[in-house]
Amino acid sequence: MTNRELSLLGRQSAAAIAAAVSAGTTSAVAVAEEALARIAAYDGIQPQIWISRAAREDVLAAARAVDARIAAGEVLPLAGVPYAAKDNIDVAGLQTTAACPAFAYRPEASAKVTQRLAAAGAICMGKTNLDQFATGLVGVRSPYGIPRNAYNLAYVSGGSSSGSAIAVAAGLVPIALGTDTAGSGRVPAAFNHLVGFKPTKGRWPTKGVVPACRSVDCVTVFAQGTADAGLVDAVLAGFDVADAWSKPLADRAIAPRKIGVPLRRQRQWFGDAESEYLYDRALGHLAGIAEIVEIDIAPLQEAAHLLYGGPWVAERTAAMAQILTENPEAVDPTVRAVVEAGWSKTAVETFNGVYRLAEIKRHADLMWEDLDALAFPTTGTTYRVAELAKAPIALNSNLGAYTNFVNLLDMAALAVPAGTRANATGFGITLIGPADTDRALLNLADAYLAKANLAPPPPLDLEGRMQTVKLAVVGAHLKDMPLHWQLTSREATFVEATHTAPTYKLYAMADSVPPKPALIHAGEGGAAIAVEVYELGVAEFGSFVVEVPAPLAIGTVTLADGTSVKGFVAEPRAITGAEDITHLGGWRAYIAQKS
Numbered sequence: 001m002t003n004r005e006l007s008l009l010g011r012q013s014a015a016a017i018a019a020a021v022s023a024g025t026t027s028a029v030a031v032a033e034e035a036l037a038r039i040a041a042y043d044g045i046q047p048q049i050w051i052s053r054a055a056r057e058d059v060l061a062a063a064r065a066v067d068a069r070i071a072a073g074e075v076l077p078l079a080g081v082p083y084a085a086k087d088n089i090d091v092a093g094l095q096t097t098a099a100c101p102a103f104a105y106r107p108e109a110s111a112k113v114t115q116r117l118a119a120a121g122a123i124c125m126g127k128t129n130l131d132q133f134a135t136g137l138v139g140v141r142s143p144y145g146i147p148r149n150a151y152n153l154a155y156v157s158g159g160s161s162s163g164s165a166i167a168v169a170a171g172l173v174p175i176a177l178g179t180d181t182a183g184s185g186r187v188p189a190a191f192n193h194l195v196g197f198k199p200t201k202g203r204w205p206t207k208g209v210v211p212a213c214r215s216v217d218c219v220t221v222f223a224q225g226t227a228d229a230g231l232v233d234a235v236l237a238g239f240d241v242a243d244a245w246s247k248p249l250a251d252r253a254i255a256p257r258k259i260g261v262p263l264r265r266q267r268q269w270f271g272d273a274e275s276e277y278l279y280d281r282a283l284g285h286l287a288g289i290a291e292i293v294e295i296d297i298a299p300l301q302e303a304a305h306l307l308y309g310g311p312w313v314a315e316r317t318a319a320m321a322q323i324l325t326e327n328p329e330a331v332d333p334t335v336r337a338v339v340e341a342g343w344s345k346t347a348v349e350t351f352n353g354v355y356r357l358a359e360i361k362r363h364a365d366l367m368w369e370d371l372d373a374l375a376f377p378t379t380g381t382t383y384r385v386a387e388l389a390k391a392p393i394a395l396n397s398n399l400g401a402y403t404n405f406v407n408l409l410d411m412a413a414l415a416v417p418a419g420t421r422a423n424a425t426g427f428g429i430t431l432i433g434p435a436d437t438d439r440a441l442l443n444l445a446d447a448y449l450a451k452a453n454l455a456p457p458p459p460l461d462l463e464g465r466m467q468t469v470k471l472a473v474v475g476a477h478l479k480d481m482p483l484h485w486q487l488t489s490r491e492a493t494f495v496e497a498t499h500t501a502p503t504y505k506l507y508a509m510a511d512s513v514p515p516k517p518a519l520i521h522a523g524e525g526g527a528a529i530a531v532e533v534y535e536l537g538v539a540e541f542g543s544f545v546v547e548v549p550a551p552l553a554i555g556t557v558t559l560a561d562g563t564s565v566k567g568f569v570a571e572p573r574a575i576t577g578a579e580d581i582t583h584l585g586g587w588r589a590y591i592a593q594k595s
Contacts, residue, residue: 005412009038012174014228019122021080022070024569028080028123031059032063033083035125040174045462046153046170048145049163051087052094053126069121076121078237080507084167084176085114085544086160087127088210089219098210098297099132099142100595102330103323109201111208111237112240113177114357115220125173128163132332133320134212135339137187138378140388141332151190151424153461154384158188160209161220165192166220170460175228178220181212182307183287183378186415187222190378190428193457195445196415197221197229199437201407202247207241209289213315216407226416228444233438252436253434256290256444256454258373262297264315267403271565272381273556277546278419278427279377282561285451286375289444291372304404305361308338308397310352312408317342334392344424352548357408364409365434373444374432376402378415382425404456414441421472424458424531469541470495472531472567474506475517475587486547490540499585500530501558507570508590509551516552517587518578528560530586531567 006213020026036056054062066080085091088098091114097104109115114124131141139162140146147162149155153524157166161178165188168176180186180198189196198219204219211217219236223229261283269276283292297498306312316339323330324340331339339588364406379399388395406413416427423442432447433440471492476483479494500519503526519529536544545554551574557567581590 004560005009005041006272009171011168011171011224013224014078014174015080015231017174018077018079018231021066021121021332022076024070026068026080026560027215028063028066028121029060031080032082032123032538034163035059039125040439041378042172044172046147046166049129049147049166051097051099051127051129051144051163054094054124055300058093060123062486066123066479068079069504077231078117081122081127081175083117083122083162084125084128084173086130086164086178086475088130088179089177090208091124091127094127096127098134098209099130099144100323100330100332101143102327104436105122105589107208109208111245113236114208116236120148122175124396127163128167128176130162131160131184132158133210133339134181134184134315134333134406135316136396137183138388138392138396139188139402140381140385140392141335141431143332146385147193148305149425149461150383151426151458151461152465154386154465154467154480155387155423156190156191156383156388156424159548161188161222165189165194165196165222168184168192168194168305173280174224176222176233178222179209180218180220180421181216181407182400183406185218185222186378186403186413186430187399189222189415190417191382191426193417193420193426194415194419195223195226195229196413197223197233197438198406198413199233199438199444200412202245202423202437203249203438204236204375205243205246205563207240207243207246211319214319215315216312216408226414226442226449230439230442233442233585240591245313250436252434252437254372254433254437254444255419256372256438256447258293259286259290259297260293260374263294263378266297266301267377268380268398269396270351270381271556274421275377275381275427276419276561279429281481282429282448282452283375289447290372295367295371299360299363300409303357303364303408304400306353306357307404311345311353313339314342314345314350315388338393362410364411368434372433373437376430376432378428378430400428410435412436412438416444416449417457418444418452419454420458424461425468426457427504467538468535469538470532470533470535471541471554472500472559474519474529474531476514477568478587481587486532487536490536490544492536495533496526497530497532499530499558499560501562502526503558504526504529505580505582506584506587507575507578509561515591516572517581517590519557519568520553520575521572527582529582530588531559534561535567
């Protein structure tokens, strides 16, 4: 299978596969054969998304068993559906490593969730890579390699359920299990244009899962849409008497009248204007469903801090105590630096943390009296793999700004797509509700996605996407103007002719050779100014910026549609002796008038 053939296959639907196998229009064996072919083809791109795989003969034997069960009249909700499991979830016959070879063991039995999937007719294709011991939101902390974003290989996949997200995004399997303590089932979903379903604590069993923070861990699923997530929930939800953290199944309905969002001053974007724009756009869609209410999220942020800055980090230490004591060098250095902090936590700190969390939990419970759900950004930004290498803890922490509090406060969450950045990575929002609103959140997501009517995900990055920058030019660099050659010599590609937001003024600078304008942000009282947008490589952009003479500069320009690109701006001194030509609407009109 060539890269082109792989790119044309697209994603799969678990519901469609199960229906076709059950109806006899295809067989589980045929589905398994295709999944094996897809996986083999994508090995040429990212073999590192897997830690281990089921042998071909075992996969086909399982598929023949499913076909036999269907022929015998069994009703299997996941008949023949291929799936992947994060490698901290036990699957009989395959090692569990938690991305640490020294920790690896071969389980005697499958985890309860993988048992239930098998009983429903699903077939495990293998175990996926992860941030070691599920500690990280980035996907780079594994000795088995770094899974990268399926749509831009320069960017992180998100973690810790990195391999599972990429397996679904790349169309290798329609569903994949992850786990979530601080956002590991939501962040990779956002970055890869997926749905990430994180159920209420105890809704899905965690027996047979390597713990991170046992008291707040959840098993999750990645899927291409809400229908498949709901199908998996119907199979996996239910009380497990053998699991001390399992609880009786309950479903709480909500009628979405009011949806809470952070105060604007509390929204953290880490310099990512695209994410801010896409979030505002998502809120516009949600406003057609319910009233949007800004709330103070400081208590939620305090709860989030407790997960790593408080005593809960010691729960991770407890889970890893043996390997930290006996073989610490086997642990990834960044993971070790995070988790060893738990050794210093005292019982007094722990109880004080428990008391404070209970107070915040009461605040959150009262919040639900006025709100039906929350809609937060899943993350405020994304990062390149190279950036994570330079600041692994700080940048990872940024990605948890909107996720870390959810499990501690016993909330259900559903990450859904909300748009595509210019670099092809996904931006997502997370719908959050009180415990047991899992099915209600799926319904709310359906309503949101219908309103949003998002474009399909971009093509997979199969060869390494060129890193580019969009640049708005306003004067002498416009097509057919004197300095346009500085763009064409760098092989810049024309994107569009458009206008700025109506917040700018344009001046013809005095004594500029060749004549050049100055674009100044004016806020109210400004106007929409005609610009042309070009796209050029990062290195070419850098060389272009070096040649920009003062008092001009390259900054960020907001376009008419609300998006932001790099563009020409000017220092205040640029308007000394300049002529205000804002009323003409653009540089071409000014040049025509002069002519």
